[in-house]
Amino acid sequence: MTVDPRAAARRPLHLAVGGALVVATALIPSTESAAAPQESEVLLSYTCSFPSGTEEVAVRVSAELPSVVRTGAEIQPEDVTVEVDVPASSLRQFVETEAATFSTVAELTVRNAQGDESADAAWKDLKAEPVAVPAEGAAVVVATGDVPMVSFGSPGRATMAPAALSLDFTPLTAEGAATTPPGLAVRCEPTGGEEGEQEGVLGEITVRGPADPVVPGPATPGPAPLPEDPPPAAGPGLPPSVRERIEGLTERRLDALDDEPPASCPVEIPPEWVMTTAEAYAAGYANAAKLDGATALGPAFMKVVLNKRYIADGCASTIDVTSAVDFDHQGKRQLPPSRATFLTYGFMPTTATMTLEQVGDPAHVHSHTVTDSPAWPEETTITAQLSMRLSDVEVNGVPLDVGPDCRTARPFEQVLRGYGQSYPRFGYLVAFGGPLTGYAHIPPFEGCGVGEDLDAVFTAAVSSAGKEADNFTKMMQAPLCVATNPDVNCPPAVPKPER
Incomplete structure (x- = not known):
């Protein structure tokens, strides 16, 4: 599918989430510590605007930071100190007001950056x-003083760099009385920087994915390492607090409505106002639980119809959006065929091409927001x-003729779940992609074999035991290329699969 740019002129895009960039640093906590x-x-140089004129001021910023964290893990800077050398010439005003002492409250803007994304955090109420x-x-x-936590949503190098600085001075006389004027507010900008940017970096942090370090697959054909199963209490790959916050906020808001149920909620927006088409790629790995290995999936091309149903419940403070996806490989509703080698029954190397239709x-x-x-x-x-x-x-190494229609006896349901947040953005969001994980129950096989019935062989080797959904799948979705916004994320990128 090719996005039709003419559609962009006809329909606005309304997704269930906003903001393409990280815009805040008040984050949900993580169960995994740094x-x-x-x-x-x-050590930095700032230009500060004092009543006596601009002054060059030396500022030393220090903090204890982790060197390595997982994606989504909270980072709490500790022992934060902002040391400022206040020049003698800028203190003349205090002498003229008969000030004997002065206290200081500082606010430092810190730019948290990773790749092309950044978010400014305000380190407020730092007191001297x-x-x-x-x-x-x-x-x-x-x-x-204490400063906000921050989190990064994807593996890679992250930096924390000081930017603009504000200083509020409160002078007092020897008797402890306020002076006239009672205070002085000073704004400082990094010397030589533009829009609060500067060269100095306070710290660099290595952000690792939930399954890092990744063990490379074997050079010769063989089973790929199993994807790491998410902790049951944590949900698929993100802290349990993400799911708990979603459920808790929704329940608390609905409980508050019991006394005064509103008459106008929820509001369902007509599909013609919001529905649009999009496309994306996804790639990942699926476990074959009995074979103790995994097979690659994709990259799978997806045709998406966004916002087939869009319910904005202002009373419950939720948005529920229903969309639809069809896979497309060479005009067929399927994922690209994948070929893998496993040790069947633990000792027999078996190679096969698997196609998910x-x-x-x-x-x-x-999606529920x-x-x-x-x-x-x-x-x-x-x-x-x-x-x-x-x-x-x-x-x-010997071909086994299974015929043209060796397949599961019935369709099976593959459920994938993703959890994330929009501000600052991490985890999985429909518009921007991310990790999706889930389990599937593989039914028995039928139609396998030419001249001999091999159904039982593949059922015993591959199909799920009992009724349990025991085959774990992890897919990485790339950001959507949306018809109504063809200048962003178009053509769609192919994501790197993660185990």
Whole structure:
């Protein structure tokens, strides 16, 4: 499918989430703590606007930061200190007002960046103990305090860099009385920087994915390492607090409506106002639980119809969106065939081509977003009906003729879930992609074998034991290329699969 740019002129795009960039740093907590703390420090030069004129001011910023964290894990800077050398010439006003001491409250803007994305955090209310106004020479103020947490949503290198600085001075006389004027507010900008940017970096942090370090696959044909199963209590790949916040906020908001149920909620927006088409790629791995290995999936091309149903419940502070997805490979509703080698029954090398074919209705995509949280947490469930077909089978290097229609006896349901938040953005969001994980129950096989019935062989080797959904799948979706916004993320990128 090719996005029709003419559609962009006809229909606006309304997705269930906003903001393409990280815009806040008040984050939900994580169950996984940061590791390997590092003492970080940077010495910077600022230009500050004092009543006496602009002054060059030396500022030293220090904090204890982790050196390595997982994606989505909270980072809490500790022992934060902002040390400012206040020049003697800028203290003349205090002398003229008969100030004997002055206290300081600092606010430092810190730019948290990863790749092309950044978010400015305000380190507010950093307080310094009163210091004496020197008769001559500079004064040194040391401001400390607690600062907001931050989190990064994808693996890679992340940085934290100081930007703009504000200083609020409160002078007092020797008797402790306020002076006239009672205070002085000073704005400082990094010397030589533009729009608050500067070269100095307080700390660099390595952000690792949930399954890192990744063990490379074998050079010779063989089973790929199994994808790492998510902790049951944590949900698919993100902290349990994401799911808990989504459920808690929704329930609390609905409970508050019991006394005064509104008459106008929820509001369902007509599809013609919001529905649009999109396309994306997804790639990943699927476990074959009995074979103790995994096979690659994709990259799978997806045709998407966004916002087939859009319910904005202002009373419950939620948005529920239903969309639809069809896979497309060379004009067929299927994922690209994938070839893998496994040790059948633990000792017999078996190579086969597996094709996942989509059957029935388009895959159902439902996202639930809570809007009364600054983070806008979102939960997404994708449900597809699939049939698995096997072909080109070799056992110990010898071809095994399974015929053209060796497949699962009935379709099976593949459910993938993603959890994330919009501000700052991490995890899975429909518009921007991310990790999706879930389990599937593989039915028995039928139609396998030419001249001999091999159904029982593949059922015993591949199909799920009992009724349990025991085959774990992890897919990475790339950002959507949307018809109404063809200048962004178009053509769609192919994501790198993660185990």
